Amino acid sequence: MRDAVTALIKNYDLTGRYLDRDAITSLKSYFESGSDRIKVAGLINASSPDIVKEAGLQLFEEVPELIRPGGNAYTTRRYSACLRDMDYYLRYASYALVAGDPTVLDERVLQGLRETYNSLGVPIAPTVRGIQIMKDKVKAMAVEAGVSNTAFVDQPFDHMSREFSEVSI
Numbered sequence: 001m002r003d004a005v006t007a008l009i010k011n012y013d014l015t016g017r018y019l020d021r022d023a024i025t026s027l028k029s030y031f032e033s034g035s036d037r038i039k040v041a042g043l044i045n046a047s048s049p050d051i052v053k054e055a056g057l058q059l060f061e062e063v064p065e066l067i068r069p070g071g072n073a074y075t076t077r078r079y080s081a082c083l084r085d086m087d088y089y090l091r092y093a094s095y096a097l098v099a100g101d102p103t104v105l106d107e108r109v110l111q112g113l114r115e116t117y118n119s120l121g122v123p124i125a126p127t128v129r130g131i132q133i134m135k136d137k138v139k140a141m142a143v144e145a146g147v148s149n150t151a152f153v154d155q156p157f158d159h160m161s162r163e164f165s166e167v168s169i
Helices: 006-013 021-032 036-060 076-099 104-110 113-120 124-144 151-167
Strands: none
Touching: 006 021, 006 124, 021 036, 036 124, 036 151, 076 104, 076 124, 076 151, 104 113, 104 151, 113 124, 113 151, 124 151
């Protein structure tokens, strides 16, 4: 699995350059935020069932047609699959938080998933909304835990949202 350090070094190595001031600044930022990244990953680990449950409840409150007859989360099986998928996204977001590199999500989660959802008729907009709700919940938990700068929490969630939302022309 890639992380911010190996990705940066790989990019510099491919171009045959020494690490410059920008690279050192990027590495410094990554290492300075390391304890906060670990703290947030720990919060996610300790509270993942609650995060997913609350995010699911909020999502279904905002988009109630999902749980009505004919909706994509109407049956118990579909409802459970939706929450299972939200749990996957949250778990992989925690990996990307620790790695400091949201591109780890591409290979592990996102490759082909949008196409799979489209072929199964799973609506993308509610999926993206669920991911954003989880992001908001994780950021709020991080602030409560004393993490002052939560900007890094946005990266994996926004990356997943962007990749799901992208439309091929």
